[in-house]
Amino acid sequence: MNKTLANIYFNSNFIFSCFIILASFSMNLLAEDKLLIxxxxxxxxxxxxxxxxxxxxxxxxxxxxxxxxxxxxxxxxxxxxxxxxxxxxxxxxxxxxxxxxxxxxxxxxxxxxxxxxxxxxxxxxxxxxxxxxxxxxxxxxxxxxxxxxxxxxxxRIQPGLHDNAIHLSTVVTEDIDPTARKAILDVLQKFASEKNRQTRLESKRPNRGLRPEIRLPTLFRPWKLDVWTLKGDRKTWQSQLQNYYDNDPVFAMIGGLSSGSWDPIGQFCEKNKLPCLFPTTKLANSQPNDWYSIHFSKGLELEANILAKHFVKNKRNHIIQVYCSKIASKAASILSANLEKNQIKSSHLKFDCADNVPNSKLQTYLKKKPNSPVILWVEKEKLLAMNSSQKINKLYLSSVLLNGDLDDLDGLAFEAFYATYLYRLPGKRDSAMTRFKVWAKLRKIAITHPKLQAEAFFAVFAANDSLEHIRRFRIQDYLLEMLDHSEGLPLYLPSYPRASLGPGQRFLSKGGYILPLINGKADIENAEWVQP
CATH class of the missing domain: 1.10.760 (Cytochrome Bc1 Complex; Chain D, domain 2)
Incomplete structure (x- = not known):
């Protein structure tokens, strides 16, 4: 009996001692976490x-x-x-x-x-x-x-980085046209496959270091490029991305294509501290403190800011906005908010995207405010289906929703006709686009969507350039900082004018044109550059 009591006493003391040690260890961890923060x-x-x-x-x-x-x-x-x-x-x-x-x-x-x-x-x-x-x-x-x-x-262990490979991904949403999806993936995958051929024999180069014990694995790592396809409700996209990432982490996301707002994907990148480089999207919808996504431009948000500055400068007191999609609605809200700060009012005509622009309703709005400019946040098929006999004082189109394509607009016979244009003016030389087309032609890649494919090429080119510059210090934040300091990189950017990058900047293009169109043709001589 005494022996049993002794064992119980011993075990109790042992358990209590373990508890004290664990509690002390936990407190030390909490204290260190506090100091880390x-x-x-x-x-x-x-x-x-x-x-x-x-x-x-x-x-x-x-x-x-x-x-x-x-x-x-x-x-x-x-x-x-x-x-x-x-x-x-x-x-x-x-x-x-x-x-x-x-x-x-x-x-x-x-x-x-x-x-x-x-x-x-x-x-x-x-x-x-x-x-x-x-x-x-x-x-x-x-x-x-x-x-x-x-x-x-x-x-911190860098995700997606292995001794024998660097794991990367790109994202495409399922609502993208299959031909556009194939077009950009052809570019990304061809670049990656050429990278992995080791044409410069990178993996055979001697590994140099001050002493044998500090030498790291070879600088060269083949790329493993995954395609993450997002399906269904946008509310589920972050969880889909997290599943992809948890199952097979990546070092960076390169390019990508979404027809709607990039917001759910951008939030995922911020949450996981994952560099997401140069996706193609109509609306970046990023937050002021976002760090990990770098975009070509703010897209529709930039157009809204350009229009706001233009209307304030021209002392407008009222505008009419016409739209149907969610991203167009977001652009209209941004423009309205900017104009309200300058006592400029706006009317909103929202319609079902299954229908055409409601001409009769638009005329009702114009009868009340006949001199109001009209902003059509619509895609080309909606635009071409409009009754162009309507009397509109000034009409503004979105080049983002037109995918930068101003062809076939000569049938729109409005009195005054403008586009917010974020790209190089039509007819202007674009050496970066020419360079991409030569690259694609030599590799027998069909150029079916020039703008999308050129942007994908720039994304993968920029990622590769930065990865080579950071060399053996493969740190995700360092990758972004290399891009921040790549002053010459915008020279290789197709489509976008006056692009630049700098520390903390997350958009290459920061302005655009108010471009007049005469009989549907761009009047580049009278284009006005606006940078909000």
């Missing part, structure tokens, strides 16, 4: 745990309080640093700062020496930093939190 806020936003902004000391003794001197602004979200002119911003990821995995020229930083660097501006050898590097007012706990976050930048 605090460190991320300091690094990305320059914000302290109490909500105040970090104070930076610049030009020797000038205190600046604000987010403009956050670590991310110079070192990038990835922490991999950058080059600005002749000035090199070094990497600050944990593998560089706290180990000798990628460098051997200095001792490892500690939390103590990191604080001396950040607060006093003194490096590991006692020398002052470059004057361009600010000093910061940070406590010991602030520096500890920042150090934990910097270590996390190099510890």
């Amino acid at each position: 605090e460190g991320r806020e300091i690094y990305q936003n320059g914000r302290l745990p109490n909500g105040d902004n970090v104070t930076a000391i610049v030009a020797g003794d000038v205190p600046i309080n604000g987010s403009q001197f956050s670590c991310e602004n110079c070192h990038g979200r990835s922490g991999m640093g950058a080059t600005e002119g002749n000035y090199v911003v070094p990497s600050v990821i944990g593998d560089f700062l706290f180990t000798q995995k990628h460098q051997t020229k200095r001792p490892n930083y500690t939390v103590k020496s990191l604080k001396k660097a950040l607060v006093d501006g003194i490096d590991f050898s006692g020398n002052p930093f470059d004057p361009l590097m600010p000093r910061y007012i940070l406590s010991d706990s602030n520096v500890e939190a920042l150090a934990i976050y910097l270590k996390s930048l190099s510890s």
Whole structure:
């Protein structure tokens, strides 16, 4: 009996001890998670745990309080640093700062020496930093939190990245015309197959490193490109994408094609921190803080913003908007909201997409406001079915909904006729489009949808260029930063004029034309460039 009691007593103490150890371990994890979150806020936003902004000391003794001197602004979200002119911003990821995995020229930083660097501006050898590097007012706990976050930048396993392959995907929604689907997939898959032929013998190149123990697997990895097809209700798209991703994660999403808003796909990319590069969509519908999707333009939203600026400039007091689809309704709402800020009113004529534009209802609107411009947020088949004998003071069309195609509009005999046009003006030389067509012809790819296929080619070309530049540091945020700093990349962009990219920018094209059409033909001499 005594022996049984002793065993019970021993087991109880053992269980209690295990509970204490587990509780202590859990508390340590929670404390570290808390510091990680605090460190991320300091690094990305320059914000302290109490909500105040970090104070930076610049030009020797000038205190600046604000987010403009956050670590991310110079070192990038990835922490991999950058080059600005002749000035090199070094990497600050944990593998560089706290180990000798990628460098051997200095001792490892500690939390103590990191604080001396950040607060006093003194490096590991006692020398002052470059004057361009600010000093910061940070406590010991602030520096500890920042150090934990910097270590996390190099510890995250990058999805879709394997020693023998890099896994990528593209997305096509099932409502896309089968010929358009085939057209873009022919381009993407041909590029990937050529990449995998190793025409430059990348996989056989010697692996160079400072020491054998720090050498990484070969830089070359074949591409594995999956096609994710989204079906059914748009509300289920995110769950469909998550299933694809969970079953076989990818490093990045390249291109893609959707006839509606990109919003559900964009939300998925943000949630999973997945780079989604240059999809073709009529409405990006992104949020101001979105980071992981890079688009050609805002699409219909950009057109709405262009029209708003145009109508304000021309002192209009009322407009009429005609539409039927959800994305057109979204564009009309954006335009109305912009105009309301300038005391310009708008009337909305919504009709069923199964029907043609209701001419009689439109005339009723025009009788009340005869001088109001009319914006037709409709596709070409609806436009061509209209009764062009109607008296409309000024008519505006959406080039996005027309897929950039202004052909066959000469039958529309309105008094004044315009298109918001996001693309290179008709007849203007497009060397990037020519380059794509030569590439496709040499590979016997049928060019059935030139604009869509050229955009797919640019997406895969840009992704490949950035992957080659980041070389062995295959970090998803670093991939995006390479695109941010690819100043020459827009030169290879077909269709879109005046394109540019820069740090944090997520749209290549930021403006468009108000393009007059005379007898259905573009009057490029009087086209007006508008950048909202």
